[in-house]
């Protein structure tokens with residue numbers, strides 16, 4: 214189910230709608246998009262340098278070490294008030310899931326390596 218909201222340029226929003234809702238998380242609450250837009254706009258006008266971004270968009274840490282670095286960076290930015298606490302909270306939440314996923318996939322690949330080694334050694338037994 215896609216969001217039914219029509220944007221100012223006449224195109225559909227198209228984001229994934231909330232369960233049991235015609236609109237996405239942004240458009241389910243009237244006025245939310247405008248509020249976020251104006252808030253982001255004002256903040257961005259103050260500090261627009263790329264240094265404030267912990268990571269380039271689309272780039273995710275692939276290792277536990279990477280997650281640790283990202284969190285450390287986020288903590289320091291929240292303390293210096295360079296990062297919104299809400300964003301910091303969201304990052305911490307996502308990072309803990311990411312960490313679990315990294316852990317699990319690491320275990321999986323180790324297990325696979327072990328299994329492959331076993332297959333080679335005792336074939337047909």
Ligand SMILES: [Zn+2]
Pocket residue numbers: 216217218226227228236237238239240
């Ligand atoms: Zn929408």
